[in-house]
Amino acid sequence: MSRIAYFGPQGTFTEQAARRLAADDELFPVETISAALTAVRKGEAAGACVPVENSVEGAVTATLDGLAEDAPLVAVAEELLAVHFSVLTRDDVDTVRTVASHPHALAQVRQWLAANLPQARTVVASSTAAAAVAVQRGEYDAAVAAPVAVEHYPLRVLATGVADVPDARTRFLLLRPPGTLPGPTGHDRTSIVAAAANRTGALAELLTELAFRGINLTRLDARPIKGNFGLYRFFIDFEGHVIEPRIGDALAALRRRCNNVRFLGSHPRADGVAATIEQGAANQDFVNAADWVAAVRRGELA
């Protein structure tokens, strides 16, 4: 049994994801995403569970920035959670004047708040569960939190199943130090981050290397490189596993074009969607083509 840090405190959506991703491990909460990554880098945790993207608000920037900087970590598994919120308050609150939550949660209930608590001001908390703690302490009137939060923080449930977008989902990663990779399944995702050069077509060249090999992208995010205004890192997720010939070939090409490519992991997709294989771009096509070149070099074929 190993120790896994998760973005807490207790009762976050991330804790629920961690329970699924590391069911046999000892989980412990930390206050920020950055602290979860640091715990792994310092060897205080064998892994970390953090949110990475959301179908309504997009990237979780603390996770992306944390993965691009400092010692490398790799994603070995992911989990997808359907996200519906509960709105929690204290018994002594008559009128809700302040509503606290994680920025991604507030963004997903904007319309509900406008319709149901129009008088309330929103306040950002470090996580949904941290907002529940703050309400319990009397700092704010209500929290937008995960349904499980009431099991940890005895608050009054004002509303359940709150979500402006009914099928909103958040994806979470289990991150570990570089080591053994999970095996390929046919429904994998590979993630990289690269700082494309600041010249015409640099990003297009990276993407073209993937497109040429029939590799389907699943996400593209840009993040500023701090301290270098106007320069960006690109986080690129695509179908496939680094062990596959077509993916290995693409990664080698990206590395040729850009020597700061960082590999962020290959692992099974939580939604089980199988990789798209384009005509002439199956792994066997890559193997056959390499064999053909080898035969030509041996002088056996022309």
Ligand SMILES: O=C(O)C(=O)Cc1ccccc1
């Ligand atoms: O704050 C939490 O509970 C988290 O785990 C982050 C988050 C916030 C909003 C939606 C999904 C995950």
